[in-house]
Amino acid sequence: MPLRPVHMLALAPLLWAPSVAPTALAQKKPVAAPPRWAEFQAQADGLLEPVAAAWHKDGLLVVAESFGSRLAWLRPDGTLEKRTELRDEDGGLVWPHGVECLPDGSVLVVDQARALVQRLALDGTLTTFGARVLIEPQGVCAAQGRVYVADSGHGRVLSFADDGSHPRTYGSAGRGKGLFVEPVDVAVDEAGRVWVVDAGAPKVACFAADGELLLEIEGHGPHEGLFARPSAVEVALGHVWVCDRDNHRVQCFTTNGELVHAHGVHALLPHEGKGRLHYPAGLAIAPGAARAALVEPAEDRVQFFGGNHDEPDPLLNLERDTAAHVEGGIAAGRQTLVALEPSGPDARLYDLRDKEPIEITRFLVRGTKHGGASAPVAVALAPDASLAYIADPLLSRVTAVLVERDLAAPLKQDPFLPRLARLVDLAALQTVAGIPAAPRPQAIAWSEGELWVADRRSGRAWVLDQKLELLREWQPKGPRWIDPTAIAVEGDRVWVVDRKARAVRVHAKADGAVLHELVAAPGAGGATRLLAPHGLAPSGDGGAWIADEATGRLARVDAALQVVEVLGGRGMGRVQFEKPQGLCVSQDGDLWVVERGNHRVQRLAGDGAYKDVFGARLWCLPARQAPVDQPLDGGKE
């Protein structure tokens, strides 16, 4: 009898085992049972995209707020002690990510905008290190006189002497033992072993201080011991805690790689907290492990947990639903809408002929094989909607999927509709074009028979034809792109949103010159201020719509990037947005807005009036699914 998939899933926890024999890690003395932190103590709301935290020697929790370009200093009861604005030496905004507190009271902050580490001394002195060495740094930790940085862009961890000199390397880019796809955080235990969490693989790897690989705990899935985009790691009391973001939990392992427990219950109701978790991305364990703080960027909050008891949490047996939610890219064309769910990963195709979108099929599977995806973040549709192009920065790949439909045929679900047509491995450009690292295609746009692919690694665009053949490279002038999250090509202009530069630019298509720029500046205020622009869609009148994740607003700008109109604000009502990301305009002029925070898509008329909503969360109307066999009759169920 063939083994059904459900059987394989049930067996997964039994099949899982650390992939390296842990003989080198035998413990010399028994270790006390690690705390479970099942006791919710407090929460701090109203932060601006908190992404990481660390405990300060004064007993305060230091939280990096990336949208706010600042540090929040929180008391253990969740109240705010103070805030520290983060600026570079020239007074510009930084994009803080990882944070760590040193014994002397100074604070290390990873600045992703400039790819370096800032050290803020108590007296306000600012020094930096790691410039021109790091690419897309993320987590940071300090131990035994050295600073360890997850150098994500290079696929490695670097450790520096505390003055920034003498870097050492742990791991390198790739897939396999001791290799990293996207190392996002690092921690060092008392024995000097270096623990690295790789969100892309996903896995946790342990290295000896000299760089020898000792252990890997790996595997994707919802079962305990497996991970779904793990995002932070901490070591305390002889145990390793991993923040398992997309499974909404924290897992605790021994240093031999054995699972001790998993803790966390998925929040389902809007902004549900008080112990319920929603995409926890950062973890900070207080000295002595008496308390832990979990950072939740999706909810703009930090939750504090205590307790040290071993009773199993009665809520742990709740069934976990790790189904992906809409996030990031969206594209529309010829009665077709494609929305991405990177955490699945998944791409969903909807029919737009009815008054609300109807799901026809979904495609993409997790993995590196052809037709697979690791982190699909952007999608473009050919004008006739025959091909959907998916950009996956972690695989350095653009995939073209045939999704051509007969719009005269009855509407029905069709799992066989998507067919992989072609894919291009952009990593080939690393050698061919002489760029230092494999491209990370992050935004794509279709224009006049050409596919424009914005590459955050090389800060330029690659122009491909419909069959993904390379036509040319396109180099923008002006500031180098840091984090291009949206690109659009209209006539002789190229629009780009550079998220971590907090800028929107219009370039001349001919020579790449910057024609107009809208950039957030320190102190700039008012309703038109952009804090974290993410998505962009041409509005059809020479201007464009811009989504600002931080303020939850949509701004309509004219061709010169002058703000004409501002819509929305944060919330989950109609024409309110939580962390809006992808935007697109369909043939009928409607604007579609993907909200990461609400896991939904809102449809607005061209004048900004509310029309419809669909999504995966409970408080949203689910999109109707077409019947499997029986076609809909004129759109009426």
Add this chain to the structure above:
Amino acid sequence: MSWRALCLVFLTVAGLAPVACRAPEGRPAHEVAPRPAEPVAARGEERARPPVEVAPARLAPEGLQSVATNLGTFRVHHRSEPATIERGKPFRLQAWITREGSREVVPWAGLSVDADMPEHLHGMNRVPKVSRQADGSFLVEGMLFHMPGRWDLYFDVHEAAIVERAQVALELW
């Protein structure tokens, strides 16, 4: 400029052609033959081209089943052994890759093979082995469809940085 041409120019100049045809780390294993190196004039210099011995083109056998890739660039001619694929029984494939409209085997193209059940969102529980044969074909061993239902068999043709897919649907009971 196509990926193939761009890659060829770089690899020829760098003298890396055989090395660069390795599958990247962690990518699906497939067989790719090294492309013949063509002399390239550096910085506009005129060089005397040495005589190149041209091997006779290999042709795909006639009478095989064939399927075009999804964008119509290539055609995959294939046969299975045994001729009828049955559920739960191992089988082998032999495949030849030509350009659409031609019977000449593309000597530098590579092939990987996979299969899925789209209704069930899973594929095979085996990893087939693909090896290039002396006649220019590919031998695919270790295939087995373990469940009844519709299977989509994928032939992924590799050319430089591009992969283009051909697929065949089979219904097994």
